[in-house]
Amino acid sequence: MTTTTDLAVDTVTDPDVKAGYGTDESVGATAPADFEVVRARDLADVVEVMRWAHETRTPVVPQGARSSLTGSSVAIDGGIVLNTERMASVTTIDPLEGIAVCGPGVVNKQLKDAVAEHGMFYPPDPASSAFCTIGGNVATNAGGLCCVKYGVTADYVRSLQVVLAGGEVIRTGHRTAKGTAGLDLTGLFVGSEGTLGVVTEVTTRIIPAPDPALTVLATFDLLDAASAAIVALRRERHVPSLVELMDRAAVAAVQSLADYGFPSDCEAVLLVQSDRPGHTGEDVQRYAGLLTDAGATEVAVADDPAEADLLLAGRRALSPALEAKGPRYLEDVCVPVGRLTDLIREGQRIAADSGLEIVMAGHAGDGNLHPSIFFSPDDPGSRERAHAAFSQVVTTALGMGGTITGEHGVGTLKAPWLAEELGTAELERQRAVKAVFDPRGVLNPGRVYWS
Ligand SMILES: Cc1cc2nc3c(=O)[nH]c(=O)nc-3n(C[C@H](O)[C@H](O)[C@H](O)COP(=O)(O)OP(=O)(O)OC[C@H]3O[C@@H](n4cnc5c(N)ncnc54)[C@H](O)[C@@H]3O)c2cc1C
Structure with a gap:
């Protein structure tokens, strides 16, 4: 039998190294018994693997940095992990055309830093920016902290080079500022979670760099007051570049790591930033006024970038603080901004009913x-209750006119609810589109569409 070791590609043979490519960051992810790993060096490697996989009907999991929280980059039994981290060059940065061109393995922060040297800005900023790849960001349509002003990955991708099942290479979209020729296949590939093709090059829009952000931190004794503040900020003419919320439990988790200066007895904390060129000082003063009028009990304004960074340090510490608390299901629902408080209250009710701790935090400005x-990992009953609570949060969000996933994607974790959100007719059309690009179903099978 032929295996990838017979192809002219870099197949990982060391079992320990291979094991490292077996799982991602999703809850309970485990590597299957039997899988191969190819670390693609260039386009030719991807073509070779995709041609062979199609011929032999072997499942392929396109993979970046394995930071997926939904199980979308876990290896598949009997399949190939096709990792694109090594395709990591930034080949073009063109401030005049407002574009950068890079390989899929470029790390998000690496691209941000590279374009910053030219006075430019690549806005999408997942909290995993320091290690996740642009290929993974494109495949999940990643969001992040500054989406409230700048949008998500899809708002920046102009053109893609993609290798299809069978090895055919296509280029989608356009490099120019405008372009309406034909269907938007770029948009189709963005967010397709490795189910339609392997992204081998990304042309993305970049914009002139904003000013270093200034921050306002506000604490609230009442959730309704925090909610009123978010609504007031959403109505602002100069949209904040960040509106993040942490509930009481999130604040307690962060404070248990170190003293980030949050009070112990507040119901919610809001962090708000402005990076508007030439107006950051004026904006944060205005936001401070809005937050006070909405009922904030304390408002702190950082009027220089270093202090602004310190105020945000507590928010940055949230992921490690929650990691330290033990295993968890991590949700990612998005609701209309006006329903955010209802979602938090419902979460609190579900926590009380299930006897589980549920910590609420996220990108409040987007309703995400x-x-x-x-x-408790030692108590199967507690894990079952957590899964039931997870399900209740998802259906609550759908009931509020929201979505099952704001930015992490469907993967395997959210696949059971996809039909509920899309409806049968749309789901069938989406499956038909998948079959056009991947007729033998070799690309990331079992993810998103179940089959
Ligand atoms: C601490 C932490 C914080 C996070 N914060 C955020 C956040 O704020 N916002 C957010 O959106 N996400 C966040 N995430 C989730 C995750 O980082 C993103 O989904 C990210 O886009 C995944 O990138 P990756 O390189 O790790 O991709 P992987 O996890 O390796 O893969 C993710 C998906 O992309 C596909 N894929 C990867 N490379 C390619 C390719 N070249 N071609 C085709 N498909 C490909 C995979 O098949 C899979 O479906 C966070 C994760 C962690 C662990």
């Missing part, structure tokens, strides 16, 4: 929360 539902 990441409730963390904690369970």
Whole structure:
């Protein structure tokens, strides 16, 4: 039998190294018994693997940095992990055309830093920016902290080079500022979670760099007051570049790591930033006024970038603080901004009913929360209750006119609810589109569409 070791590609043979490519960051992810790993060096490697996989009907999991929180980059039994981290060059930065061109393995922060040297800005900023790849960001349509002003990855991708199942190479979209020729296949590939093709080059829009951000931190004794503040900020003419919320439990988790200066007795904390060129000082003063009028009990304004960074340090510490608390289901629902408080209250009710701790935090300016539902690994009953609570949060969001995933994607974790959100007719059309690009179903099977 032929295996990838017979191809002219870099197949990982060391079992320990291979094991490292087996799982991602999703809850309970485990590597299957039998899988191969190819670390693609260039386009030719990807073509070779995709041609062979199609011929032999072997499943392929395109993979970046394995930071997926939904199980979308876990190896598949009997399949190939096709990792694109090594395709990591930034080949073009063109401030005049407002574009950068890079390989899929470029790390998000690496691209941000590279374009910053030219006075430019690549806005999408997942909290995993320091290690996740642009290929993974494109495949998940990654969001992040500054989406409230700048949007998500899809708002920046102009053109893609993609290798299809069977090895055919196509280029989608356009490099120019405008372009309406034909269907938007770029948009189709963005967010397709490795189910339609392997992204081998990304042309993305970049914009002139904003000013270093200034920050306002506000604490609230009442959730309704925090909610009124978010609504007031959404109505602002000069949209904040960040509006993040942490509930009481999130504040307590962060404070248990170190003293970030948050009060212990508040119901919610809001962090708000402005990076508007020439107006950051004026904006944060105005936001401070809005937050006070909405009922904030304390408002702190950082009027220089270093202090602004310090105020945000507590928010940055949230992921490690929650990691330290133990295993959890991490949610990613997104609801209309006006329903955010209802979602938080419902989360609190679900926590009380299930006897589990649920920590609420996230990108409040987008209505995108990441409730963390904690369970005890030694107690199967607690894990079952956590899964049931997870399901309740998802259906609550759908009931509010929201979505099952704001930015992390569907993967395997959210696949059971996809039909509920899309409806049968749309789901069938989406499956038909998948079959056009991947007729033998070799690309990331079992993810997103179940088959
Ligand atoms: C601490 C932490 C914080 C996070 N914060 C955020 C956040 O704020 N916002 C957010 O959106 N996400 C966040 N994430 C989730 C994750 O980082 C993103 O989904 C990210 O885009 C995944 O990138 P990756 O390189 O790790 O991709 P992987 O996890 O390796 O893969 C993710 C998906 O992309 C596909 N894929 C990867 N490379 C390619 C390619 N070249 N071609 C085709 N498909 C490909 C995979 O098949 C899979 O479906 C966070 C994760 C962690 C661990």
